[in-house]
Amino acid sequence: MRPQLAPPPALQAALREALDPSRVRLRYLDRIAYASDASVYRQVPLAVAQPATLAEVRHLFRLARQWRLPLVFRAAGTSLSGQAVTDGILVDVSRYWRRVEVLEGGARVRVEPGVRGGYVNRLLAPYHRKIGPDPASIDACMMGGILANNSSGMCCGVAHNAYHTLESMKCLLPQGTLVDGAAPDAEERLATEAPEIAQGLRELKRRIEADRDLTRRIRHKYRMKNTVGYSLNAFLDFETPVQILQHLMIGSEGTLGFIAEAVLRTVPDPPLKTTGLLFFRDLSEACSAIEPLQQSGAVALELMDRASLASVEDAPGVPAGIRELPAGAAALLVEYAEEDTGALASRAAAFAAAAQRLRALGVHGPTCEADARAALWRVRQGLIASVGARRPRGTSMIIEDVVFPVARLARAVVELQALLREHGYDAAIIFGHAKDGNLHFVLTQAFDTESEIERYDRFMRALAELVVHRHAGALKAEHGTGRNMAPFVETEWGPAATAVMRALKQVVDPEGILNPGVVVSDDPRAHLRHLKTLPEIAPEVDACIECGFCERVCPSRDLTLTPRQRIAVRRELARLAGAGAGREAARELEADFAYDGLETCAADGLCALACPVGIDTGRLVKRLRGEAHGVVAREWARMAAERIRRLGGVARALVALARCIPAPLRGYLPPYDPQLPPPAPPLPHLAAADEARAVYVPCCPVRVFGPDGGMPPLPEVVGATASRAGWPLWIPEGCEDVCCGLPFASRGYAEAAREALGRFVRALWRWSERGRRPLVLDTTPCTYTLRAAELDGELGELRRQMEILDGLEFAERCLVPSLRLRAVASAVVLHPVCSATKLGLASTMERLAARCAQRVVIPLGAGCCGFAGDRGWRVPELTAAAAREEAQAVLAGAYDGYYSSSRTCEHAMRRATGRPYRSLWYLLEEASRA
Helix, strand or coil: CCCCCCCCHHHHHHHHHHCCHHHEECCHHHHHHCCECCCCEECCCCEEECCCCHHHHHHHHHHHHHHCCCEEEECCCCCCCCCCCCCCEEEECCCCCCCEEEEHHHCEEEECCCCEHHHHHHHHHHHCEECCCECCCCCCCEHHHHHHCCCCECCCCCCCCHHHHEEEEEEECCCCCEEECCCCCHHHHHHHHCHHHHHHHHHHHHHHHHCHHHHHHHHHHCCCCCCCCCCCCHHHHCCCHHHHHHHHHCCCCCCCCEEEEEEEECEECCCEEEEEEEEECCHHHHHHCHHHHHHCCCCEEEEEEHHHHHHHCCCCCCCCCCCCCCCCCEEEEEEEEECCHHHHHHHHHHHHHHHHHCCCCEEEEEECCHHHHHHHHHHHHCHHHHHHHHCCCCCEEEEEEEECCHHHHHHHHHHHHHHHHHCCCCCCEEEEEHHHCEEEEEEEECCCCHHHHHHHHHHHHHHHHHHHHHCCCECCCCCCCHHHHHHHHHHHHCHHHHHHHHHHHHHHCCCCCECCCCCCCCCCCHHHCCECCCCCCCCCCCCCCCCCHHHHHCCCCCCCCCHHHHHHHHHHHHHHHHHCCCHHHHHHHHHHHHHHHHHCCCCCCHHHHHCCCCCCHHHHHHHHHHHHCCHHHHHHHHHHHCCHHHHHHHHHHHHHHHHHCCHHHHCCCCCCCCCCCCECCCCCCCCCCCCCCEEEECCHHHHHECCCCCCCCHHHHHHHHHHHCCCCEECCCCHHHCCCCHHHHHCCCHHHHHHHHHHHHHHHHHHCCCCCCCEEECCHHHHHHHHHCCCCHHHHHHHHHCCEEEHHHHHHHHHHHHCCCCCCEEEEEECCCHHHHHHCCHHHHHHHHHCCEEEEECCCCCCCCCCCCCHHHHCHHHHHHHCHHHHHHHHCCCCCEEEECCHHHHHHHHHHHCCCEEEHHHHHHHHCCC
């Protein structure tokens, strides 16, 4: 079928009238980018709208009713059950709904739907508080999804989920009524402005209370985790229509209205934690340990079957002994949290005693040490990644979420294992939040044939029978009903409760415009519609499961595309090629992708750190950039890589020339940077080769761009500081002839990058006297390039034998022990560059600064500045978008200094903030003066 490249002109006009046209996305590329969430479902929206105000959301409601179109709200799009896709109007609230306000010393917090849960917790951390819901995706998902799906997590249980910690909510109903639960006249306003809704809710409450069997069923179902259907407990827990309505919104998955704001009561977040891992002979023994460990005060109990453990047993950092476990073994990850060391020691003793009584097969911990705790959690957190990375290409990864009464858990999990094997899911793994009886299982499934789809259907129906009828559990504990469980709501709840849910939808959204087919559905095969295929496109990204975890760190997320969206567009191109009827659509996608997908990608690799399966989408982007280069361009790049000194001289000359251009002429030039740094002066002579203890190699950015504001050149500052510590440095004569190759690699000139890097490694080998002296680099991205580049054979062996130190490492390891540092600033702010984050040097940078200043701040919004070598000059809007959030945080405070560890990134942050960012070496040098 030929793709619909654009919605009808009349609809386009109506949308642009309802919203600022810049916030209406109608291109085929934009619609494809938002066609997928983290689930196995996919629908291409007619349009993507990004409202900024409640008035604009009202306009969208009216437009959806007028055109009889589905309207679906989407925050982070990390939904696992298909709640955030539509073929109607997709309303993206991730961009303009990010306000968060800490209230009453952290006791409460006000949030909008577009702020990420992890960000809220970081704001609450100084108060030792956090929000109650603690989903594993908390750093990726947003509050809109946490509220609309009634998320919980590993420690949350039932008591601290979004439903039970909600204090008040501001929501907009589909007919346009705004309900503000905190307003003193909220009940009167609802009764006046929407009397049919107020009355309808009262009637449904009376109907439920009159049905004693239904009342008992509701009470029973919500003693355990349950997100199937609407939150019917609201009719029993609350008396007034507004109270009932705002709690019905929790878990409604955008089918009843728009959650514009919520105030949540927070929960304590004890600062001290200890973690242990127990192995058992089988699942029955592990499940029998749940109750005594829970009674010992454990806040987290994570169950893992043998298949789960096998999937991570070879992963780096995983505790020893897992591989030797017998078939059928299981594990429990146990964590305690307390306010003081005495109480925590008591918990650790209780854990040890319980482990001995329970005859555990093996014990790791308990430990309070951060790295050791992280290693234990790595076992649990690596499960999804391991399955995702190993799944057959072209298949989808399905993460399901059921709950059993804890007393039945041992028997139920064994039967679940058997059910998975019976339906051919032999590679599936089972794990979960044991103290709540909440199990997740991960399986891989292809949807490319009718037989595969029918296999999935048979399994889902058998699963419903196992969970609901055999063990009185719930089909969804925390992932929401979505499309995949909507056909089974009546199986879960029975006809009486389901009839109430249908009546509720009719009362609040009588025209059925909001997320139709989600939560309640008339289609018994809804879970088999709109299934997503994942065609192979490139080895760099084929493992992508489209979860969206990468998006929070992407510099272009507020400008063009994210890594997930770049992959989604490439997959659509593969679908169009396979269909053979989408040449026009493919041409349009390719044309738009040149800017949105390639030009505006920083290719910084941070997405690989956030990705559960370690995908670096930047590698694909760099390869595609390279394929776009012609033979002549590649040859010019290769020649340039052989002439680095000459290239540097040309660059300095161009910088000097650009600074001399009269202001009236600058508007006629390509993007001109009025804050362009001056050209760098010649490199200084520091120490003779035979006197030096280390080799110092000033990197290209430092050799091209000089310091701002009349400061001394960075090489002089580094040399002076090192000399005070008794570490004289030698700058080799030929260092201006070499480059790590990063500028070539980022633009897709792979051959030139390899040429430059090879020459650099050989030069470093000579200067280090065959690895006998350490090498120091002053630009962290260059350090990372040298360490992370894939080098084989001779070059790889040479690199292995050399000690290549980033300036931050060198300063802390070699200089600080001999320097008398003093606090020369009251407060400084740091910008850890991407490569420092990837090298684990952000904490090193913070420790160094803490020796020189009374207070050190890394802004909560700190991330990639988007400068990406020269991209900040070529595509300045990328840096403006990438650094905006961090810049706002910086400008909200008062600081004596602004520091980083890359000359171009320092310039990017200076441009974003107007503040004089410079290398951290300047602070160290000042603090080390006698």
